[in-house]
Amino acid sequence: MPHWKENCPNLNCRRAMGGLNKKRAIILNTTIIFSFFVVFLRLTDLMIFNHKSLSERAKLQHVKVEDIQVRRGIIFDRQEREFALNIELESLYCDPEILDLNNDGLKRLASVIAKEPRFILSKIHNEGRFVWVERKLEPDAVEKIKGLNIKGLGFMTEAKRFYPKGKLASHILGFVGIDNQALEGLELKYDRYMKTSGGKIFLERDAIGRTLSSGVDTEARGNNIVLTIDEGLQHIVEKEIDKAMAKWKAAAASVIMMDPFTGEILALANRPTYDPNNAGNARNPEKRNRAITDCYEPGSTFKIIAGTAALEERLVNPGTLFDVSKGSVEVGGKAIRDVHKHGVLNFKEVIQKSSNVGSVTIGLKLGKDRIYKYAKLFGFGEKTGIDLPGEVSGWISRPERWSGTSIGAISIGQEVAVTPLQILRAYSAIANGGFLVRPHVLSEVISPEGRVLASFRDEEMKRIISEKTAGTFKNILKGVVEEGGTGSSASVDGNVVAGKTGTAQVINPETKRYSREKFVSSFVGFVPADNPRLAIIVVIYEPKGQIYGGVVAAPVFRDIANQALSYLDIPLDSIPYNDHLLVSR
Amino acid sequence: MIYTGSRIIFSSILRPLLIALLLVGVFGLVYLRSSVMTLEYSLGDLEKTRRNYLRERKMLLAEKTSLLSFERVEASLSRSRGFVLPDRIRVIHVKNRKETLPYNASLERKLP
Numbered sequence A: 001m002p003h004w005k006e007n008c009p010n011l012n013c014r015r016a017m018g019g020l021n022k023k024r025a026i027i028l029n030t031t032i033i034f035s036f037f038v039v040f041l042r043l044t045d046l047m048i049f050n051h052k053s054l055s056e057r058a059k060l061q062h063v064k065v066e067d068i069q070v071r072r073g074i075i076f077d078r079q080e081r082e083f084a085l086n087i088e089l090e091s092l093y094c095d096p097e098i099l100d101l102n103n104d105g106l107k108r109l110a111s112v113i114a115k116e117p118r119f120i121l122s123k124i125h126n127e128g129r130f131v132w133v134e135r136k137l138e139p140d141a142v143e144k145i146k147g148l149n150i151k152g153l154g155f156m157t158e159a160k161r162f163y164p165k166g167k168l169a170s171h172i173l174g175f176v177g178i179d180n181q182a183l184e185g186l187e188l189k190y191d192r193y194m195k196t197s198g199g200k201i202f203l204e205r206d207a208i209g210r211t212l213s214s215g216v217d218t219e220a221r222g223n224n225i226v227l228t229i230d231e232g233l234q235h236i237v238e239k240e241i242d243k244a245m246a247k248w249k250a251a252a253a254s255v256i257m258m259d260p261f262t263g264e265i266l267a268l269a270n271r272p273t274y275d276p277n278n279a280g281n282a283r284n285p286e287k288r289n290r291a292i293t294d295c296y297e298p299g300s301t302f303k304i305i306a307g308t309a310a311l312e313e314r315l316v317n318p319g320t321l322f323d324v325s326k327g328s329v330e331v332g333g334k335a336i337r338d339v340h341k342h343g344v345l346n347f348k349e350v351i352q353k354s355s356n357v358g359s360v361t362i363g364l365k366l367g368k369d370r371i372y373k374y375a376k377l378f379g380f381g382e383k384t385g386i387d388l389p390g391e392v393s394g395w396i397s398r399p400e401r402w403s404g405t406s407i408g409a410i411s412i413g414q415e416v417a418v419t420p421l422q423i424l425r426a427y428s429a430i431a432n433g434g435f436l437v438r439p440h441v442l443s444e445v446i447s448p449e450g451r452v453l454a455s456f457r458d459e460e461m462k463r464i465i466s467e468k469t470a471g472t473f474k475n476i477l478k479g480v481v482e483e484g485g486t487g488s489s490a491s492v493d494g495n496v497v498a499g500k501t502g503t504a505q506v507i508n509p510e511t512k513r514y515s516r517e518k519f520v521s522s523f524v525g526f527v528p529a530d531n532p533r534l535a536i537i538v539v540i541y542e543p544k545g546q547i548y549g550g551v552v553a554a555p556v557f558r559d560i561a562n563q564a565l566s567y568l569d570i571p572l573d574s575i576p577y578n579d580h581l582l583v584s585r
Numbered sequence B: 001m002i003y004t005g006s007r008i009i010f011s012s013i014l015r016p017l018l019i020a021l022l023l024v025g026v027f028g029l030v031y032l033r034s035s036v037m038t039l040e041y042s043l044g045d046l047e048k049t050r051r052n053y054l055r056e057r058k059m060l061l062a063e064k065t066s067l068l069s070f071e072r073v074e075a076s077l078s079r080s081r082g083f084v085l086p087d088r089i090r091v092i093h094v095k096n097r098k099e100t101l102p103y104n105a106s107l108e109r110k111l112p
Helices: A011-049 A051-062 A103-112 A117-124 A139-148 A185-189 A231-248 A276-281 A299-312 A347-352 A356-366 A368-377 A406-411 A420-431 A467-481 A554-567 B005-067 B070-081
Strands: A063-067 A069-071 A082-094 A131-137 A153-162 A200-204 A219-221 A224-227 A252-258 A265-271 A321-323 A328-331 A334-337 A344-346 A442-446 A452-455 A498-508 A513-527 A534-541 A581-584 B092-095
Touching: A011 A051, A051 A063, A069 A153, A082 A139, A082 B005, A103 A117, A103 A139, A117 A131, A131 A139, A131 A153, A139 A153, A231 A252, A231 A265, A231 A534, A231 A554, A231 B070, A252 A420, A252 A554, A299 A347, A299 A356, A299 A368, A299 A406, A299 A420, A299 A467, A299 A498, A299 A513, A321 A347, A321 A356, A328 A356, A328 A406, A334 A356, A334 A406, A344 A347, A347 A356, A347 A467, A356 A368, A356 A406, A368 A406, A420 A467, A420 A498, A420 A513, A420 A534, A467 A498, A467 A513, A498 A554, A513 A554, A534 A554
Parallel strands: A069 A219
Antiparallel strands: A063 A200, A082 A131, A082 A153, A224 A442, A252 A265, A252 A534, A321 A344, A328 A334, A442 A452, A498 A513, A513 A534, A581 B092
C-alpha cells in the first residue's frame, strides 16, 4: 500500500492530510480517556458505594461456612476398652419450598423411616427452608432414601453417641439426647470434661460448589474418661444378676463390686435395666440406678453397727456370752424375736447366726447415742460422695427422736434407710482395717492427645474404727460364711469369704405396716477374707419362693466371686502370696 | 534521527527480550496460580476422602468393640465351640523358680 505522502505531491495536500490525522488522534484519545473515566466511575461505584453489599454477595458465592463437628469424649473401662464412642450418621432434612413429593414417594419415604405419612406431612408443612425429617438414620435407610430421588430432600452428617456393649453398665454410663446433650449417668456427671465447644470454619469454593482445602481440622473432640469399671467383672455381675432375677422372679436387684481399699467401683448393675442406645424407649423404673438412688431397710447387714461399736467400746469380746434361749426380747413394749431359737450364744455366734435377740441386747448395752454415733461414723444417713448423679443420703433419725422401740429396731437394721452402696462401704471398712473409703467410678480424664488431665485421689479417707476391732469383726464375719453360719452358701472353694446376710421386710405403703409377702434379701461380703481384693453386695428385692439372704443372695455372691477371682487370677488361699507364680489353665 | 549503538542494542535485542520476559513472567504467574488452585482442589478432595475414611473407621471401631464384648464372645464360644470357663480349683499354679527347673537344654559348656 503506498504511503499517503506519495499520493500527496504538493505541500497543501500534505498539510490537509496531517490535520485529518491529528483530528483522528484527538478523537481516539478522547474516546479512550472517556472510556477510562467511565470505567473509573463504575469502579468507584463498585468499590466504594456498593462495596459492602457486593463483598457480602461475593463472600456468599465463594465462601462456604461449615460448623466444626463437635464430638464427645470416649468413655473407656479400666483396661481402655470402649464403653461409649461416637459414630457418624446421616440426618434427613427437607426444603419445603422446593420439595417435590407425590403420594407414592411419601408412602415409600414413610416406610423407609418407619413413620406414618402424616408425620412427614406435618414436618414439611412447616414454614422456612429447613426442616428435619428424621435424625441419625441407619446407612441402609440413607441408601434407600437416596434411591427414591425426591427433589428437596438432603442429608447432613451428625455424630451419634453409641454404646457398643448395649445394656452393659447402662446405669453407670447414662445416656445423651438427640443433640448429644448429657441426660444421665456419667455422661451427665462428667459432661464438662467430655463435651467441647465447636465454632465455624470458612471454606473457599468455586462456581460449581467444589470446596478448596481449608487446612483446618473440621472436628473438635472432647476429653476422654477412663473408668474404674472393668468390663469383664461387669459382665460377670450382669450375667449372674440376670440369672438371680429369673430364678427368684424378683421385682428388682442390685449388685456392686468394689475394691475395699481404694473405693474403686469395679462393677455395678441393677435390674430392671435398659439399653442406652434406645434410652427414649425405656421406662423410668428401668433407668433408675437403684444401687445409689433407692433406700431399703437393711435388716441384719446393719448389725455391723452394734457389733463393731460394742467391740470398739470394749463392751464385748468374741467370747462374751448372751442368753438368747427365750427367743425374744421386749423393747418399748414390743417383742423382737429370733427366726430360730438358740440357747446361749457367744458374741461371735450372735453375728454368725444373726440372732436378733442377741443384737438387740448388744444395742441396749450400747445405748442410743453410741449406736447413732457409730452409724454416722460408718457413713449412714449421708451420701457416700460417689461420682454418679442422683445419689440419696438414706435416713437415720437423731436419738432424741427415737421411739421406745427404736433402739431395738435400729440394732437389727429396721427404722433406718440405706442404699446398697452405703452398706458395701461400711463392710469395706472392716475389710481394709478400719478406713472409710470414698466410692468412685472415674479414674482419669485424658485429653484427645493422650495427656492425663486429672486423676482421682481420695484424700479424705479417714479411720473410723481401730485396726484391732476391724480384724476381730472380720474374723466374726468369716464365721458367718462357715458351716453353721447364715451365709454358708456364699463360701467359695479355695478362698475364705467374710460376709453377712440380710433379710428385711418391706413396708406396705397402703397399710404402713411390714408386708408379710415382700422382702429384701441381701448378702454383703469380701474375698479373700485375709487379703481382701473384692467387696461385693447383692440385694434382691421381693424374691418369690424364698426370702432369706443366705438362700437368695448368698449363692449369687458365691457365683460372682468365683468367676471374678478366676478372672483376676487371684490365687487360692493355700498358695503363699509372695511366691512367684506362673498361672496356667 | 541519529541511532547510537546502545539504542540499537536496546531496540533490537533488549526490548523483545524484556517483552518476552514479561510474557513469560505473566504466564508463569498464571501457571503457578492455576497449579496452586489444582493442588488446593486435590487437597480438598483428599480431605474429603480422609473424612470418609475416618467416618468408616469409626463405624468399624464401633462394630469391632461391639463384637468383642464379653457377652458376645462368651455366647458364641460356648454355643458354637462348646467352650466352658474352667473351675478355678483346677487351675495349676506353678512356682517360677529358674534354679529348680528339671530340664535345661543348652549348648553352653557346663561350669565345673
